[in-house]
Amino acid sequence: MPHHSILDILPEQLRKEAMEKIQVMRFPAGRILFSAGEHCQGLPLVLKGSVKVQMTGVSGHSIVLYRMGKDDICTLSIGCLMTGRGYRAEAVVEEEGEAAMIPRGVFDRLMDQSPEFRLGIMESYGRRLDDLMLLVEEVAFHRMDERLEEWLQARASRGVITITHQELAVELGTAREVVSRLLKELERQKMVSLSRGKIELTGLLDSSALAGA
Amino acid sequence: MPHHSILDILPEQLRKEAMEKIQVMRFPAGRILFSAGEHCQGLPLVLKGSVKVQMTGVSGHSIVLYRMGKDDICTLSIGCLMTGRGYRAEAVVEEEGEAAMIPRGVFDRLMDQSPEFRLGIMESYGRRLDDLMLLVEEVAFHRMDERLEEWLQARASRGVITITHQELAVELGTAREVVSRLLKELERQKMVSLSRGKIELTGLLDSSALAGA
């Protein structure tokens, strides 16, 4: 493996000590790591898979804030741990994977002893800040039809996406009806073909066709 | 003073070493600390006054992301320093004040040697994350008229606010025309009275009247 987890690059002595107190847990897709209002039980460091973090507004509408992948530590949890306040958002496993649950004491010790670990934490924070700033800009200033098309293209590894309009609305932070209408318009333009719970990219949006051509 | 700067609580030896390499600078209101695209020249730690951070979208519209106050370190700068990439946003001094410019080496040393400093940094990051998450929720799900009223009330220390509609539009991440129309409607409802560059709170919005009563 060319890539090591942030825990693997610790000095041997420190690593051994840490690993004794860290539990590694497997998470199936769909598993909720924490919900809004709950209190922090330890810092999840994602080792494999991906987790999406979303929040629900007073209106009851939700929006996906960002995703965590390999070597991301949950910066939200750090904040909750420090302040003792509950989570403001919810974390849901998207691709099954595993995470190391780091207890507070170990976290403090690693921050104290390892420059590499510190760097990893700062990078996680940096990514989160960047993600959120970009999201604010998107939500505030970009048109919904463009955002939808971009989202579809970004996930178009295969030509078919399995998702409901409601879930897609949460991804974009809008209402289900808006997504349904925009998708219908894309279908009229022969860019997608729709069926229950499924979106097939067909026209200019279908990058897999281009790759295969 | 009951409150000490994060630098004051460092152990004496460390503090002396650090202060030798840290420049304290005064900033007048309106002064731009950094602009989008620029590269990081050092980490500003706000000692006094306040700084607003705003970003401009491709469309040319801007939005205020968050504000920094006493003891906030510019988390955006940490990220820029680490990755070597340019700033994505712009920082403007709002209330004149002063900031300590911490060079990279000193920052690394303080992170290594001082748990108190580390805690301060993590708290700054936590606040930023919180601010941005709340902002996303606001922008995505709240109505503009409510957001405008809340903004006005939050700043209504005195009954008069000195701001142009354009500046207010940037605060809320919308267009100047929208602000003008909503304000005009508030004026019809006797909540405010408008004049060039000035908004006077008069009706239910005027908390200073309540306090004085």
Next chain:
DNA sequence: ATAGTTCAGTGATAAAGTCACACAGGAACA
């Protein structure tokens, strides 16, 4: 006073969000 600049107001139109409801596709079950 005059010219130039910044601010504010407003109509027309397009995009997006809300509300209310109809209907379609599957799953479960009799």
Next chain:
DNA sequence: TGTTCCTGTGTGACTTTATCACTGAACTAT
């Protein structure tokens, strides 16, 4: 093999917000 139920989708009507294109008002400098 229907019938029932649930979830997902489509759509009309209406409101709110964004955009475009102007007009005119208020201040500034000469």
